[in-house]
Amino acid sequence: MTLGDFPDAWYLILSSRLIPDLDGGYTISALARAGQMAEAGAAPLLLTVDPGTVDAHAAHRATFVERGVAAAPGMFRNLFDEAAAPDGGAAAWVRQAAREGGADPAFEYRSVAGGAIELPQVADPDWHLTTAPIVIRDAAGEPVGVVDGFGALYRAWLTSLASGLRAENDRPIVVICESRQLGELIVGWGDDRVRIVHTVHTIHLEPPYREDSDLNALWRRWFEISPRFDAVLWPTAYQRDDVRDRFGAVANDLVAPHAVVGPKVSVPSIDRDAGRVVVLGRLAPGKRLGHAIRAFARVSAEVPGARLELWGEGAQRADLEALVVELGLDQVVTLPGLTTDPGAVLDRAAVYLTTSAFEGQGLALAEALAHGTPVVAYDIRYGPRDMLAGGGGILVPDGDEDALVDALRRVLTDAALRERLSTEALDAATTLSPARAMQTLAAACAEALSRDRRR
Template sequence: MKNVIFITSRLDEKHGGLTASLLNKVRILNENKNLISTILTFHAASEFNQVKSTIMQRYNLYKKVKIYNINEFFRSRCLTAPEKKYDINTEIYTPVKVNDTKYEYYHLGVKVLEIFYRNRQIKEVRHFNQSNVCFQKDVIDNDGYLYWRSYYLNSQLSRQIFFRRDLTPFLTREFDAINKSDKIKSLVLFEKETIRFNTFNDFKAYFINFFIEKPITYLVGEARSIDPVILNIKDECIRKIFMTHSIHIRPGTDIIRAGNRHVLSHLNDIDALVLLTNKQKEDIDRRFGVRSNYYVIPHSIKIPTITEKREQNKVVIISRLHKEKRIDHSIKAFAQVINKIPDAKLHIYGEGEEKENLQKLINKMGLQNNIKLKGYSQQVNKILQSADCSLLTSQYEGFALAVQESIANGTPVIAYDIDYGPSDMITDGVNGYLVEKNNIDKLSHSIIKYLKKTTKEKKIYSTAAINKARQFSNEQFSNNWFFLFDSIKKKSPNMNPIITFFNINRSKFNKHKYYLNLQIRLNKEINRVPLFKASFLHKSTLINREKTKIDFIEPHTIRQNNNCFTLKFIFDIRQFKKHETYLTSIIIQDHDQYFDLPITINNYELDTKSLSFKKCKVLINTEHNTLQFEL
């Protein structure tokens, strides 16, 4: 049986799509492959056991997954005395009822306590000093036991002590209260052996190690905050897998999102990167190099039974009403639709911060009779089945679950061709339309075009939508994950290549040609020749990585031994664009590893003056000591 551990930051009763996808994943893998996996979490939650029970029931997970929390795990160990429930003596204080869940307690006119109740049980007790400043807070679990006690310095959290049910402490967390920081400075774990940790991440790694088993344990990082922890665990029997749930580029920029940088800057040190769409994989290939350990595993979906009759000219949106969803684009486009199809209607389902602004826009454009904000609904399948088509006009998506749900219900989708998701599920003109992003006129044109189709034509689109959705079955989803597990059983050591020798000469007979020779050494012996390329990056295109231009030269490769290779190639300036500076590097690609090594002139003497002439200057970047050509 495979030992698969999914690692996330927290598990809440009310949770978003990331947690939902994880919980559905472990259920599907159990039902299709009999895998009993493990989920690890790290948040402090006094109601964790109750939340876990609720989630296990909601997602039908009993006997299908094991869920552990770092605090509950250590809290249940090393009990040395009888259990003792929390008790506080308030007899000498004067109680003042604030409301049904909060009481204040006074002594000689000074407030000394605030006690909060839930279901008539004490949940939290706050202690106050003479200056009415809270200096201590006690948190009690649902069974009436003290869970943790927080201490404050000038209202800033300074220390937390976590308790077992026998009232013995099992963990202390120290905070940098003097500098008004909520960052944990250190932790001390009190068990048979007392252990001090310098960082919370060190403590997390210690916890994870309890679940690592030979011969192979698969660690799947589900939350970006956990990535550094997994990356730093050193154990030959683990395989490190990282799940991508969203875009890796900051919207509207070419900047890698901070949370994604840990993994994307260590791609040679991981065993697998899981992506939701082919389009995102293509972007990762382009930015970080082609590797064999990128796996596209989209979310799965079950095809529902069609029970509703479609209403002609009805269009729907199911979405959070947030700015990045750009529902206003759909409203503006629909104003043009109504001019051509007066009885067309757009029903928008969802809640969010933009609801009031969207209603104002509808009113301002006089569209109240055709466009309705319908609020949140759990009847997703009924809503989609009742519509001719659905819309998606987001700025970006990690996968676009709304598209998948729509096509599974046989409802074609008209969507902006954004990153990422729509193009993986919509075949333009077959089961919907892909529209140039931000083009409201083209969006309205596509809606009109579809609504004007005959019933027979719409039926063809609907059938095509369901057929496309069948590609995302639970069975295929499970097969994809197990293919990944089997593919990375054998661990590939990092090559860590270095350039050990370099020289460059200009032809005596043809001054336009430069002859470059390099020697590359790997830190492991391999029985094959990696793919080598000489890379010449156009410096002027560095501003936007989406449009970066690179020219490649295939070198002549000579194997010296199993870990040393000589590369020879010719840089002919006549083959390159003029008025450009070229940054040089060597690309090395071998299965799951990809390296882009700048050609550096560290220990080699280079007479750039004699190598240069009117049409080409040979340069050395003074900051990085790298070779460049300026034409």
């Protein structure tokens, strides 16, 4: 892909935070998008608004670069890193955004940005919507005024950043917003030369995750404002179509799966460990790993040499370890912890297993396909149905542990089936290639820039 595919513009990828080994696939996919855009010549900046320290942010960026998931620390910028002036106190853009006023005594405050800013501690799930005053201080530590809430602070930073970029090269700006909360706060940003492309990472439904299930509370306001974004990128057609059926079609919704990069040479089925089944992801309730362990208790009794590896960390580790011991599986089921090389795990595996109750797309499943690893997956909202539509694995009715056992047994005991599924997996992964993802994104940006902003 060449630079000509992306319109001539500044590209800003806006995320709430990017911290190694936190937020699962969200962090991985946001970084991957930035890297793929950089390779395509779009030269994006990665913007975050978490109020960590400069040293902490530097350490996070160094880790990403070391792991090869970010090209260079210089592509990252953080609001609170840039809120402090070199000689102390708040930077000029923060002071200019402030009005007269002081702290609200109803809140406790914490000092950030080297003492330049004091943030109210808001104990509310919708903390980001507060207009409680944020206190701005000068180099002597004296208050110079307040900014009315996080939204006003974020927009002031973006306005200043946009002004600086245009002084360097006067061209339009495309913001790729990776967070619903941030989308709510910037949708009213009144800059005619800014376009906002909003991505989606997760499911919008509450249990039992049917098309008519209640909306997740975090999504309710978002759906009201979503037509105002210049484009909305859904990771699967299944989710986009569910949303259209419920809310009606809109002109700005596109299907744009998160892309994955496969190895240059895939490992043939014959060279893999024929009994190895792997899971990659957080050890969290939504992954329903108890299903995987219980099913594997039955599989291992019938398939000599079968082993299950649950890679990841999370709050359910102790419970899962206890279940392994309870079922007498400690010789065949292991929890190795986190891996920084998921490709190596997938290259050894005969099967990738997912028992999630829900996904946005399922990044680990996409990686399995890219590595030619056959998949066994529950048919859930969202991801497996779309990605396995052309083969590469076996879809199992959601929650059916008997069918899960049968599918695992079939794949583990049939070398010809594993080989066929491996070939199909590699073919299926071509629909998730970075080149295709960047073509879709570039087209969305070009369309957005070709007309007036929607918001």
